[in-house]
Amino acid sequence: xxxxxxxxxxVLCEKIINDMHTVFLKDTELSSFEIIPTVLNxxxxxxxxxxxxxxxxxxCAKHVYDHAHRMLMGYKKQTVQRYVQQSEQLxxxxxxxxxxxxxxxxxxxxxxxxxxxxRLKMNRELKFxxxxxxxKPKSNEAFAYRRWLYSFQSxxxxxxxxxxxxxxxxxxxxxxxxxxxxxxxxxxxxxxxLIRAEIMRSExxxxxxxxxxxxYHYRQILITFAYQxxxxxxxxxxxxxxxxxxxxxxxxxxxxxxxxxLNIMLPGVDQAAIGEARLKSFLYCCNLAAHDMRLxxxxxxxxxxxxxxxxxxxxxxxxIVEQCVRLLSGDLxxxxxxxxxxxxxxxxxxxLRKFDYNSYEFLRALKKSESLLGSKHRKWCSLFLGFxxxxxAA
Amino acid sequence: MDFASFAKPTNSDANSxxxxxxxxxxxxxxxxxEYIENHGKDQDDYEYCMTEFLRMSGIYWGVTALDIMNQxxxxxxxxxxxxxxxCQCPTTGGFAPCEGHDPHILYTxxxxxxxxxxxALEQIDCEAVVKYVMSLQQHDGSFFGDxxxxxxxxxxxxxxxxxxxxxxxxxxxxDVEKAVQFVMSCCNQTDGGFGxxxxxxxxAGLIYCCVGFLSLTHRLHLLDVDKLGWWLCERQLPSGGxxxxxxxxxxxxxxxxxxxxxxxxxRLHWISADKLKQFILSCQDNExxxxxxxxxxxxxxxxTLFGIGALSLLGFEGLKAINATLCMPQYVMDRLExxxxxxxxx
Numbered sequence: 001x002x003x004x005x006x007x008x009x010x011v012l013c014e015k016i017i018n019d020m021h022t023v024f025l026k027d028t029e030l031s032s033f034e035i036i037p038t039v040l041n042x043x044x045x046x047x048x049x050x051x052x053x054x055x056x057x058x059x060c061a062k063h064v065y066d067h068a069h070r071m072l073m074g075y076k077k078q079t080v081q082r083y084v085q086q087s088e089q090l091x092x093x094x095x096x097x098x099x100x101x102x103x104x105x106x107x108x109x110x111x112x113x114x115x116x117x118x119r120l121k122m123n124r125e126l127k128f129x130x131x132x133x134x135x136k137p138k139s140n141e142a143f144a145y146r147r148w149l150y151s152f153q154s155x156x157x158x159x160x161x162x163x164x165x166x167x168x169x170x171x172x173x174x175x176x177x178x179x180x181x182x183x184x185x186x187x188x189x190x191x192x193x194l195i196r197a198e199i200m201r202s203e204x205x206x207x208x209x210x211x212x213x214x215x216y217h218y219r220q221i222l223i224t225f226a227y228q229x230x231x232x233x234x235x236x237x238x239x240x241x242x243x244x245x246x247x248x249x250x251x252x253x254x255x256x257x258x259x260x261x262l263n264i265m266l267p268g269v270d271q272a273a274i275g276e277a278r279l280k281s282f283l284y285c286c287n288l289a290a291h292d293m294r295l296x297x298x299x300x301x302x303x304x305x306x307x308x309x310x311x312x313x314x315x316x317x318x319x320i321v322e323q324c325v326r327l328l329s330g331d332l333x334x335x336x337x338x339x340x341x342x343x344x345x346x347x348x349x350x351x352l353r354k355f356d357y358n359s360y361e362f363l364r365a366l367k368k369s370e371s372l373l374g375s376k377h378r379k380w381c382s383l384f385l386g387f388x389x390x391x392x393a394a
Numbered sequence: 395m396d397f398a399s400f401a402k403p404t405n406s407d408a409n410s411x412x413x414x415x416x417x418x419x420x421x422x423x424x425x426x427x428e429y430i431e432n433h434g435k436d437q438d439d440y441e442y443c444m445t446e447f448l449r450m451s452g453i454y455w456g457v458t459a460l461d462i463m464n465q466x467x468x469x470x471x472x473x474x475x476x477x478x479x480x481c482q483c484p485t486t487g488g489f490a491p492c493e494g495h496d497p498h499i500l501y502t503x504x505x506x507x508x509x510x511x512x513x514a515l516e517q518i519d520c521e522a523v524v525k526y527v528m529s530l531q532q533h534d535g536s537f538f539g540d541x542x543x544x545x546x547x548x549x550x551x552x553x554x555x556x557x558x559x560x561x562x563x564x565x566x567x568x569d570v571e572k573a574v575q576f577v578m579s580c581c582n583q584t585d586g587g588f589g590x591x592x593x594x595x596x597x598a599g600l601i602y603c604c605v606g607f608l609s610l611t612h613r614l615h616l617l618d619v620d621k622l623g624w625w626l627c628e629r630q631l632p633s634g635g636x637x638x639x640x641x642x643x644x645x646x647x648x649x650x651x652x653x654x655x656x657x658x659x660x661r662l663h664w665i666s667a668d669k670l671k672q673f674i675l676s677c678q679d680n681e682x683x684x685x686x687x688x689x690x691x692x693x694x695x696x697x698t699l700f701g702i703g704a705l706s707l708l709g710f711e712g713l714k715a716i717n718a719t720l721c722m723p724q725y726v727m728d729r730l731e732x733x734x735x736x737x738x739x740x
Contacts, residue, residue: 062440069443073494104447105540106495112542144544151543176642182594213640217595220584307628307640315584342578342616349583349618383620384584 013067016060019047021092023054028127030054032134033099035061054131061100068097072107080113087119095128102132102139112148125149130166137170140179147186160191168201171215181214185221195226196233199288203295206312210303216312223288223319230277232284240283242291246320250365258283264362266327274327282323289316314380317370321385322348324363325355353386420675421705423463423712425683426698430456431468433695449492450481454504455699457511461723462706462714466511475514478505486529487522488540498540499530503552506559511726520560527553528567535572546590547580551603554610555720558732564611574613577604586621598629598638602651609658609719609734619737623661626652634669635688645687646677646697649704650721657707657718660737667708674701 024030031052038046038057046057056064071093075083083090090110098107114120126149129142136142150158164187170180188194202219209215237258244255247264255261261283262271271279296313300306329351339345357363367387371378381387433456434442445452453474460466481490481501488497489505502523509515530538530553537549550573557567564570579592581604587596588604601622608614629636629652635644636652649670656662676689677697684693685701699721706716715724719734727733 065440066443069446076494101444101447104495105498106447106490109496109542144542148542176639178590178595178597178639182590185591185593211641214595221593311585311640318584342575342581345581345583346616380624383624 009063010067012060013064016046016056016064017068017092017096019045020054020056020096023047023049024095027052027054028124030127030131033131034135035100056100064096065100068093068100072097072110076106076110083110084114084117084119087114087117090114091120098128098132099135102136102141105141108141108145111145115149122149122152133166133170137174138177138179143179143183147183155190158190160187160194161197163187164194164198164201168205171205171212172209175209175212176214178214181218184218188222188225192225192229192231195222195229195231198222199226206295207299210299211306211308213308213311216308216315219292220312220315220319223285223292223316226288227281227285227323230281232277232280234280236284236287237280240287242294243283243287246290246293247362250369251362265324267360267362269327269330274330278327282327286320286323289319292316314377314384318384321363321366322352324360325352328360329355349386355386357387421710421712422678422680422683425680426678426685426702427460427463427465427468427683429679429683429693430460430695430698431465446492447495448501450478450489450501450504450508451491452695453477454507455695457508458722459695459699459702461511461726462702462716463712464714471512471514474508475512475517478508479517481505482518482522483526486541487519487524487526489523496540497526499527499537499549499552499556500539502526503556506556507720507722510559510730511722513726513729515560523556524560524562524567527556531568531573533572535569535574535576537573547577547588547600547607548590548603550577551607551610554607558610558734559720559730561730561732570611574608574611574616577607578616580604585625586618586623587625595639596625598626598636598648598651598655601626602655605655605658606719606734609736612735614658614735614737617659619659619661623656623659623664626656626661627664630665630670633673634666634671635673636665636670643688644673646674646685646704647687647700649674650700650707653704653707654718654721658734658736660739662707663739671705671708671710674704677701 027049029052033054033056035058036048036055038059041059046060048055048057072090075086075090091114094107094111097104111120111125115122115125126146129145132139132142146163164184167180167184167187171177171184174180188198199222202215202222205212205215206219240258240261243261247253247255247261251264253264255264262279265286293313293316296309296316300309326348339348357367367381370381371387371389378387378389382389434452436442457466457469457474460468478489480493482488482505483490483497486497488499489502490497491501505518506515506523509518530540530549532538532545536545537553538544539546539549553568554564554573557564577588580588580590580594580600582589582596585596588601589595589597590600594600605614605617608616628640629638629648631637631644633644635646636648637644638648638651653662653665653670656664674685677685677687677691678701679686679693682693684695685697686693687697702713703716703721706713707718716722717724717727717734718736720727720732
């Protein structure tokens with residue numbers, strides 16, 4: 001390339017980047033970015049802006065990226081103190097470069113430096129990272145940047161519902177989206193008041209995306225977290241429909257009220273020592289797990305066998321069995337709450353292997369019933385729940 | 395400076411061993427060698443510019459794959475070492491993926507791995523690297539990837555791998571107990587697997603990092619081998635290929651991560667090796683060389699290393715042995731006298 005055409009090329013790239021920047025300045029409500037497949041330069045601006053959607057024609061993406069990349073690397077050769085002062089220029093190139101290639105951590109780092117020097121506004125940055133996620137819903141860099149930005153805000157100033165909405169959109173657009181679901185866990189742990197809404201939303205998602213196992217895993221974490229937080233909904237405790245059905249299925253016994261359920265699932269425990277909140281949460285969360293077991297069975301009948309149905313049913317079963325065992329042996333182990341450390345978890349696993357399921361009517365019936373679901377399931381039960389099928393009722 | 399200048403001009407294989415078709419009749423050995431050698435020769439390639447942010451790892455993938463194929467001399471050792479030296483950050487001691495980028499523990503491990511293969515650790519400031527790794531450990535035992543504070547079990551693996559390769563005593567450089575505790579807190583009780591953070595979904599790549607971490611810290615007894623082994627075996631699909639998580643498609647790179655984890659756990663025999671070999675070989679690009687993630691897709695250097703590495707673990711003839719924990723040629727481990735823990739086959 002001779003110097004004239006080189007120069008022409010640079011001017012063209014600058015023009016396109018300026019066009020994009022104008023859109024950024026004009027429209028603070030941009031909601032999506034896409035590179036639009038086009039083969040030829042049609043001799044008009046390749047920057048397309050329609051109803052808060054921004055597009056760049058693909059023929060120029062390479063050139064524009066190369067140019068922005070070269071310019072940014074040039075700025076980076078200066079000291080941080082110097083280049084952060086040119087924030088307007090930097091931002092122009094950063095926006096374009098990161099929208100085209102969101103994986104370049106060095107470019108995200110420049111934004112962080114600009115934020116630290118108060119050269120960029122928090123809200124604009126959150127919006128920008130959302131825009132990146134509209135193009136690449138799996139971008140861990142964008143999620144990590146959001147977490148970093150939020151670290152400067154107080155917990156109650158953050159719109160956590162909005163954050164869940166972003167996770168949901170990204171998960172919806174890209175199946176088994178590891179980073180979106182990890183981010184959602186982070187949101188949940190920071191905003192436990194979302195538990196109730198999340199219980200409804202996560203089921204909806206699982207029903208809509210039957211093979212997105214990441215959503216099932218999130219649901220497992222959610223139920224465990226709800227139990228850790230002793231969460232329950234009072235109006236649900238009168239019904240416990242799914243838990244009653246599960247008990248009826250295993251024991252062929254009609255149960256009516258929560259007190260009866262507790263007597264069947266946790267015979268002889270010191271209810272006062274465990275505490276009312278934990279017991280209520282036990283009933284509520286076990287009902288959720290029973291609901292999920294039923295959901296998996298129903299889905300299997302409708303769609304045929306799937307790994308996600310099988311794995312989630314197992315995880316839900318494991319939840320119920322473990323919480324029963326924990327409360328039944330809590331006075332022995334000195335803990336009623338779920339294990340907090342890996343060492344406690346190991347101790348509990350050892351305990352599970354030695355636990356005498358046959359001494360408890362409900363667990364004995366559960367064990368017997370589960371043993372009828374095939375040799376692989378039996379093997380899983382003995383490995384993960386410590387069921388000993390050689391002895392006793394089964 | 396880039397990968398292009400690392401490749402020596404192709405010669406006519408005058409001093410290379412001739413292809414032994416009877417041994418590797420299904421593996422397009424020389425096409426892969428050529429693919430890796432030519433990787434990045436076209437500097438104007440858009441892909442090449444787009445992947446600059448992981449160049450150091452790209453070089454590690456190419457160098458390791460070629461060494462496993464006994465063709466390391468095709469790359470120019472000196473220019474690679476010079477490139478690595480320019481990527482060490484004078485302030486932190488960590489390595490950037492490429493000049494102009496920022497240091498990160500991922501690329502620091504890649505740099506150290508390449509230098510170990512070339513037996514050239516004396517060319518860099520190793521003490522600065524040790525300080526960098528130490529500076530990234532947090533109070534809960536976890537590691538940041540760089541100064542911006544993301545935590546991931548991958549970084550725990552990188553930290554102990556770097557210190558091990560630099561022959562540093564882990565006990566006097568980092569808080570090993572806490573590091574172990576953090577990794578174990580990322581173990582999922584529902585399947586025995588590991589995720590990137592506490593509570594995160596089990597993922598074969600991260601399982602490899604955590605199992606590798608426990609292998610380097612000699613804590614494999616903490617693993618529940620039966621549970622984790624079950625989950626790893628369930629990754630094998632009817633095509634013979636392995637996926638990285640339930641309900642996902644098979645991918646050649648998981649051949650490495652699942653297989654290496656099972657090898658460390660002494661349970662390689664739990665999956666069907668023949669079917670996996672067929673799957674991996676079906677992902678070769680018969681024309682350009684290189685391996686793709688799945689049959690019929692475009693090849694890349696990342697999947698090429700993990701395809702070759704998995705074949706080596708399966709004992710494929712004509713390939714050098716590879717160390718499952720560090721994903722480096724075994725002879726390099728022997729030279730450095732590094733012996734990560736592995737469990738006996740029961």
